[in-house]
Amino acid sequence: MSATETSVPMDISIPHITECNGPEKEATISEPPAAPPSPPPLINQEKVLVSVEVLLKPSSTAQTEDVRLAVERMLEKRSMSYADGPIPVPLDDTFLVDNVQRICICDSDVWVEKQDILLFWQVKPVVHVFQLSEEGPCEELSNDGQLASFHEWILPAKEFDGMWESLIYDSGLKQRLLRYAASALLFTEKGVNHVLVSWNRIVLLHGPPGTGKTSLCKALAQKLSIRFRARYPQCQLIEVNAHSLFSKWFSESGKLVAKLFSKIQEMVEEENNLVFVLIDEVESLAAARKAALSGSEPSDSIRVVNALLTQMDKLKSSPNVIILTTSNITAAIDIAFVDRADIKAYVGPPTLQARYEILRSCLEELLRAGILSNSEFQDGSNFLIPSYTNLREQLDSAVSPDTASPFYLAKQLLAAAEACEGLSGRSLRKLPFLAHAALANPFGCEAGKFLHKMIETSRRERSEMLE
């Protein structure tokens, strides 16, 4: 990591951070205190900061700073409009072609929620350059060698690539989490007094099974590791296996917790490290505590939970750690724990719009892979089905689409999404596979027919769910 890179603002994708920390303002801060800093030019205030993520090829050894500047130059040259999605790497730029795998505009709607497309003069692109770690998870076994007590990933990791984008919520949940993390890290970075303003850097996602809670935690860690790369060049995710902390050997459990947290503490001491600790199914800890209190569990269990809470409190003083937790059974979570979480977000089953978008991504993938066919997609290059918003606009216009239009397929897809009410995101992502397996002729099935099969399959799934 070059010196220039670490001096880049902490999270330049967040407007208020950039206004305080951005290069323009830095020049003002270095002026003598007698001259009050002049307000930034109006044009910058009006511009929307849009994140542009640049993935380097695994083979690239280019300096991230050089790539960042090259991408900024490239964006300046192109008077393009900004909407979420990929930007082609310009073939005439050999430096970018040699080093860059993908350029993507992400979350352009975070700040301008009602607007889909931004024009180049409304935008200040904030370029984040990163390379994926291909190492895979490291495992740390518990004392009896049975269960791994935690897994560790170097972020951003190949396994989590695209996970953030694949998770669909229409409630603004992802944006809320991203903003929360940005504020939490900014408060810490600026040394805001904990006694006066309290925040814990603990997130709790709770809700029914299969709604994407664990995936969202991992995806959030990955996203933040990309967005905060300039400030924290190293990031790790520690996934704690809560069950493994309860040793079958009396009094060993406390030691396991101590060992786990001493490892986390070590990582956190390195100030360029950003550490995410994921504790899945946190209610298992609460259950142990309840059972211990009622006398049905050895007192060792209660010590584990207490040790965990104490250790979490200790971590609070470290600026560079975020604790992410999930739970299935909201009512069962330890009240002492719930109280510590800053964000307690309910993650529910997908709404109609989210169901449509999840199934749309599945269908596009099956068309791309050639598993399904559709007359509209004969050219083999473009498998884009209209988005929910576009479909709604079309339906409102009262012109009914002809059978050859992509809107016709989209209407059928909407019917499938309606039929899937009550299914979790996990079940929805499995549905196309189950529907395909139920086809009499699985080769080259027409997309419209396939959607009928999917509606049938979803009915079966729902009835089985109710039994």
Ligand SMILES: Nc1ncnc2c1ncn2[C@@H]1O[C@H](COP(=O)(O)OP(=O)(O)OP(=O)(O)O)[C@@H](O)[C@H]1O
């Ligand atoms: N809202 C969603 N959008 C897209 N995919 C989703 C959504 N919710 C769930 N999924 C899919 O379901 C899969 C399972 O999600 P995950 O294991 O994260 O759920 P969970 O809420 O942690 O479940 P559990 O409570 O059973 O642990 C994910 O891989 C993801 O592909």
Ligand SMILES: [Mg+2]
């Ligand atoms: Mg889970």
